[in-house]
Amino acid sequence: MDKELDLLVISIDNFICNIQDGDIDSLESLLVKGLTTETEVLDTIQKECKLELINTKQLIKYNVLDHIRQSEYCQKRYLLCTDIDQNKIIVLNNYNPLKIKLIAQHFSTYLVKLVSKQDFFSLIDHSFKRLNVARSKYLLDLHNDKVNAKNINYVLLTGKIILTLSFFHQFSREGFLFIMHLLYFAHGVLKLLLFKVAMLRYQLHLSSLYYSVELFPFYTILVPLYHEVEKLRDIVKAIELLNYPKNRIEVKIIIEEDDVYTMLELTTMHLAHYFHVIKVPFSFPQTKPKALNYAMNYIVGEYITVYDAEDSPEPDQLLKVIYHFQNLQPDYQCIQARINFYNKNENVLTKLMSIEYCLWFDFFLYGLTCLGLPVTLGGTSNHCRAKMLKSLGYWDAYNVTEDADLGLRIYIAGFKTAVIDSYTYGEAVIDCKGWLHQRSRWIKGFIQTSFVFMSYNKNIRNRLGLCANICICLFILFSPLMFLFIPLWLISGIIDNDCTLGTILWYNMLFALAYMHVMSWIALCRIKGHWSNLTLQDLLCFIIWPLYSMLHVIASYKAIFELCVKPFKWNKTKHGVSRININ
Numbered sequence: 360m361d362k363e364l365d366l367l368v369i370s371i372d373n374f375i376c377n378i379q380d381g382d383i384d385s386l387e388s389l390l391v392k393g394l395t396t397e398t399e400v401l402d403t404i405q406k407e408c409k410l411e412l413i414n415t416k417q418l419i420k421y422n423v424l425d426h427i428r429q430s431e432y433c434q435k436r437y438l439l440c441t442d443i444d445q446n447k448i449i450v451l452n453n454y455n456p457l458k459i460k461l462i463a464q465h466f467s468t469y470l471v472k473l474v475s476k477q478d479f480f481s482l483i484d485h486s487f488k489r490l491n492v493a494r495s496k497y498l499l500d501l502h503n504d505k506v507n508a509k510n511i512n513y514v515l516l517t518g519k520i521i522l523t524l525s526f527f528h529q530f531s532r533e534g535f536l537f538i539m540h541l542l543y544f545a546h547g548v549l550k551l552l553l554f555k556v557a558m559l560r561y562q563l564h565l566s567s568l569y570y571s572v573e574l575f576p577f578y579t580i581l582v583p584l585y586h587e588v589e590k591l592r593d594i595v596k597a598i599e600l601l602n603y604p605k606n607r608i609e610v611k612i613i614i615e616e617d618d619v620y621t622m623l624e625l626t627t628m629h630l631a632h633y634f635h636v637i638k639v640p641f642s643f644p645q646t647k648p649k650a651l652n653y654a655m656n657y658i659v660g661e662y663i664t665v666y667d668a669e670d671s672p673e674p675d676q677l678l679k680v681i682y683h684f685q686n687l688q689p690d691y692q693c694i695q696a697r698i699n700f701y702n703k704n705e706n707v708l709t710k711l712m713s714i715e716y717c718l719w720f721d722f723f724l725y726g727l728t729c730l731g732l733p734v735t736l737g738g739t740s741n742h743c744r745a746k747m748l749k750s751l752g753y754w755d756a757y758n759v760t761e762d763a764d765l766g767l768r769i770y771i772a773g774f775k776t777a778v779i780d781s782y783t784y785g786e787a788v789i790d791c792k793g794w795l796h797q798r799s800r801w802i803k804g805f806i807q808t809s810f811v812f813m814s815y816n817k818n819i820r821n822r823l824g825l826c827a828n829i830c831i832c833l834f835i836l837f838s839p840l841m842f843l844f845i846p847l848w849l850i851s852g853i854i855d856n857d858c859t860l861g862t863i864l865w866y867n868m869l870f871a872l873a874y875m876h877v878m879s880w881i882a883l884c885r886i887k888g889h890w891s892n893l894t895l896q897d898l899l900c901f902i903i904w905p906l907y908s909m910l911h912v913i914a915s916y917k918a919i920f921e922l923c924v925k926p927f928k929w930n931k932t933k934h935g936v937s938r939i940n941i942n
Contacts, residue, residue, distance in 0.1 A: 397475055397632065400454055405473055408459045413450065413474045415481070421448065423486035434659050438474075438482060446470055452479035480635060480657070487656065492642050495652035495756060502752030506814050508764070508807045509757040513926045516810055517919065539844055540863050544870065546833050546841060551874050553726025554718075558881075560729050574685070575607045578677055579660030579745070583613045583650045587668035588624045589935025590786075594668050597941075599631065603677040610634045613654045616641045644927040647738075648754035648761035655753050664742040669786040669934040671701060671941045672740060676781045680742045683779055692747040692774040693766075696740035697721055700787040702939040703886070708794060709787040709937075710900045711907045717882040725778045732830045733770035733823075735763040735805075740783040747774060757927050758811070760804025763835065767808060770827070771819060786937050793933060795914050800930040802839040802911070802918035807926065809836035842915040872905055879904040 405412050413421075421440040423432075432438050438450040448470045453459055463471040474482070499507045527535045582594055598610055612630075614621050616638050625636055639653045651665065662684070666672060680694050697720040703713035720737065727734045741762065751768050754761040769776060788794045812820070812831060820828060848864055883897055884890045893901075900907075921928060 401473060401475060404454065404456050404459060407456050408463060408473075410459065410463060411472045413472050413478060415478055418478060418482050418485065421450070421482060423482065426487060426490055429483065429487050429491075429656050432483065433657050436479065438479070440482075448472060450474050450479070450482070452476055476632075476635075480637075483657070484638070488640055491653050491656045492640055494656065495639075495649050496642065496644075498652060499752040499755055502750075503768070506811060507755045507757060508811055508927070509755075511807070511810045511814065511926075513807075513810070514923050517923055536848070537863065539848065540867050542833070542837055543841055543844075543848075544867055546837055547871055547874055549830065549833050550723065550878070553730070554722045554878055554881075555726075556729045557722040557726040560725070574681075575604050576661040576681065577659060578603060578608045579658040579663045580608060580610045581613060581651055581654055581658075581663065581665045582610060582668070583647050583654075583665070584621055584668050585615050585618055585645075585647075585650075585931060586621065587934060588620050590668040591621060591624050592628070593941050594666060594670060595628065595630065595634070597671045598666070600674050601672065601677055602674045605631065605633055608633055608677075609659055611654045611657060612636045613639060613650045615639050615645065615650065644757055644929070646756060646759065646761075646927065646929045648758060649756035651761075652753045652756055655748070658745065661745055662742060663745050663748060665739055666783070667739045667785065669941075670739055670783050671785070672696065672783040673781055676740070676783070677742075679779055679781045683777060684742075684744070687777060688775075690773065690775050691777050692744050693734075693736070693769050693776040694742045695720075695724060695734065695736055695776060695778045696742070696781045696783050697778065698737050698740060698783050698785060699886075701784040701941050702787055702789070702937040704896075705787070705789055705937060705939050707896065707900060707903075708791065709789060710896060711904065712787045712794075713886060714879050714882045714900060714904065715907075717886055718878055720778065721882070721885060722878070727830070727834075728776060728778050730826075731775070732827055733834075734766045734776040734778070735760075735808075735835060736766040736776070738762045739785065740781075741765075743769075747772075755811075758804055758807050759800050759927065759929055760808060763805060764808045764811065767812060767831070767835070771815070771823065784941070786934050786941075788932060789937055791910070793936075794910070795917060796930045797932045798911065798914040799917040799921060802842075802915050803922050803926070805835050805839050806918065806922055812836075839915050839918065842911040843919065845909070845912050875905055875908065876901065 401412055404410075420443050421438075422442075424439045424441060428439075436452040440448045440450055442448060447468075449462065449466060450472050451459055451462065452474050459471070459473070500509075524535070580598060582598070584591065584594075587594075601608070610633055612625070612634060614625070614636065622638070630636075635657070637654050637657060639650045642649075662681070664677075664680070676696055680696070683694055684691070699716050699720070700709060700713050703709050724734055724737075738760070747769070751765070751772060755764045758764045766776060788797055809831075812835070823831075848867075879901055880890075883893060883901060887893055887897065921930075
């Protein structure tokens with residue numbers, strides 16, 4: 360039976376792939392342009408080819424064969440099934456009458472039937488649900504030798520680190536504080552280096568804005584949503600405005616099974632033909648990366664990107680990405696767009712976050728790419744080749760900063776990431792409660808990613824080289840630890856009688872204040888276009904920028920608590936609360 364299925368699949372694939380479309384795909388072109396409906400197209404094909412159209416009520420009668428071929432089924436839009444009478448059936452969701460006629464004639468021993476796009480995917484969902492849930496949660500175990508966030512004992516590892524540091528502090532308090540100050544200084548020097556490199560390379564990089572794309576590869580856009588009723592229509596509109604051939608993209612709107620309100624809102628919308636809604640069955644963990652992994656079983660595109668509900672990418676972003684992929688070296692397998700906020704002027708907190716994102720995406724991440732170092736991706740607007748993602752096992756379903764983890768795994772696999780001059784604008788959180796909720800998850804995820812990196816085989820870490828290891832330790836691991844130790848440093852500087860340590864502390868603080876103010880000033884000028892455009896609110900943000908950094912201390916302690924109690928809990932950021940609308 361398996362051999363017969365293999366031969367049948369090869370034959371159907373040949374028919375679907377080798378027949379030239381020519382003008383015969385005019386029906387699908389009309390469908391993509393919105394000039395007709397799928398019902399009208401299927402009625403036309405049904406009459407011309409004289410085939411039965413399966414309706415929704417009949418779906419339960421069909422059993423899909425060969426579950427390992429789900430990706431092929433989705434790409435070629437056919438299914439091999441049996442009905443309740445064990446008749447062999449080829450189910451097609453195709454809008455090319457010539458292909459359908461030839462398949463029906465050539466495979467006359469099989470029943471050939473038509474199905475709508477919605478019913479096609481309903482049959483896929485029904486047949487592959489359990490398998491897809493298992494894949495979304497455990498696929499990385501097979502690809503990464505079980506080195507992932509799920510297999511880390513966070514309580515034990517956190518306890519070991521605390522006990523080790525406590526012992527070191529008790530044994531040699533001066534030595535401990537000196538090393539901490541040295542690491543803090545090294546962290547600041549690394550940021551200054553990245554900032555300087557990004558400043559020097561930026562003018563040269565502007566030439567890449569002039570782009571020309573001749574070939575349009577198929578693009579998959581993933582949009583994971585959870586309780587995003589307020590932003591649903593905005594992200595759909597933003598995707599519709601993308602300057603890319605609509606017959607060369609597919610949009611997967613991914614929602615959780617228990618998200619009733621978003622599902623109800625979707626039923627009131629008339630989505631274009633290239634949109635497809637995927638419902639993720641409820642299972643633990645309920646995280647964004649698990650939802651993305653689940654959707655990967657349905658994708659067709661050669662390139663993949665992720666947009667969040669509150670995102671508004673610039674219309675030419677996909678064109679710029681494809682241009683860079685076509686002109687960069689083959690080892691560049693991921694491209695990160697820059698991110699900032701459309702509500703940055705709403706209050707002081709949103710302006711501070713805008714400065715932070717400008718520093719992070721315009722300078723630090725770009726500096727990392729210029730130096731060939733590992734890049735911690737942003738949670739949105741990262742564009743990857745589908746083959747590369749598949750080779751890595753997609754996202755870590757248990758890591759709450761799946762973007763940082765993926766960026767690190769891309770580097771370990773020998774691939775590179777580029778940061779380009781294309782912006783996606785999102786919604787900044789507007790109050791401290793939401794900020795702490797969001798930031799504690801990010802810090803927890805960075806610690807998770809650090810622990811996973813430490814779990815890698817020593818040979819893998821050595822292969823990366825000294826510079827990459829130092830960068831990972833300072834940029835990913837030490838960033839959250841630094842905030843945990845700030846209270847200790849301040850207390851020791853006040854009550855300590857050791858003049859040497861006290862002097863080091865205050866010099867370190869002066870150094871930090873100096874470089875933070877310089878970088879925040881340049882970032883503000885970048886955001887506003889020129890220093891003469893700065894407002895009183897901008898100047899206030901410039902003055903209190905170091906105090907904003909101190910908020911991370913609270914978020915860090917919250918992250919450590921959650922890491923030990925609820926390591927896989929996804930702190931959902933609430934969107935749609937800003938008074939400023941993207942439009």
